[in-house]
Amino acid sequence: MEKQLEIKNISYKYDKELVLKNINLEIKKASFLVLLGLNGAGKSTLFALITRLLKIQSGDIYIDSFHISDYKNALKNIGIVFQEPTLDLDLSVKQNLVFSGSLKGLSFKETMDSIKEEIKTLDLEEKLNVKVRSLNGGHRRRVEILRALINSPKLLLLDEATSGLDIKSRYEIIAYIKGLVEKRGISVLWITHLFDEIDNNDEVAIIKKGEIISTGLAKDLIKENNMDSLTQVFESLTK
Incomplete structure (x- = not known):
């Protein structure tokens, strides 16, 4: 299956602090990927690099096979929802x-x-x-x-899109976004720190201190780590 978003060997420093370390991640066309991590794990920095709010220091990002530096083609088919209202x-x-x-x-x-x-x-x-x-x-x-x-757009990027909302509103928005994947074939990067937003059939990438430490379907990660929930998996991997 073709890739809608491909992140290759991305590292990033603020001053001398390395906040992203050799990130490799991909989202296939018409798929939903959750980037899960605590505040300060590097989620928003990666989001800023994908949306060109920050300039790449090391590595490459491709959107719909176009390098992020090809602004006209790479970003013409993306939709963005920022964490802070705009x-x-x-x-x-x-x-x-x-x-x-x-x-x-x-x-x-x-x-x-x-x-x-x-x-x-x-x-x-x-x-x-x-x-x-x-x-x-x-x-x-x-x-x-x-x-x-x-x-x-072909790619939808959402950074903590349900922040500050009540449970009912959060679940309605998640269901709607997943419906777009099925109905319109949109690819989605859903960035969150909230475990209850993740279904067992969702593809998840767990980020800790700027590194992707585990990827796969939530249910597979639970099984592979012999745990009862994704919350337990996360706590075990991020100790």
Whole structure:
């Protein structure tokens, strides 16, 4: 199966501190991968490298077979949901969406057409003309995800996308994202520190102090380590 994202031998230093150590990771097309680690493990640094917020120091990253340095081709088919909210609170939902579309060179019609079905699925039809400031946390996250889906990306990158949400909202968002993988063939990198967001059939990469220490289906990692849960596996591997 072809790779949608390939990370090869990535290392990164802040000053003299090595925070990523020879990271190798790949996401196949139409698949869902969880990057699991504690705060400070290096998850957000890796996310910043993939999205070009940080410049690669060592190693290579390929998106849809294009090197990350080929900005025009590598990043044209990705959608991004950052950990920190980035919506303009004083604009309406629709204005936020149209502005993001314009940054991608899309007209109003092209922007709205590209997300027409997802607006319905995310139950945001009645919220389009509402200022973001008036929305609750769950709806704001839905808008950020909707914005990331403008122009039908092939790769969706989400950094702690459910941070601060209640359990119901978190599970609804996870179910929706997994549905995109099945329905639209999108590839997803889901970055989290929350174990209850991971299903036994999810592919997981565990990161500790800047190193990928274990990868595989959650259920296989549990079996291989003779544990009862992924939480136990994680605690055992990260002691």
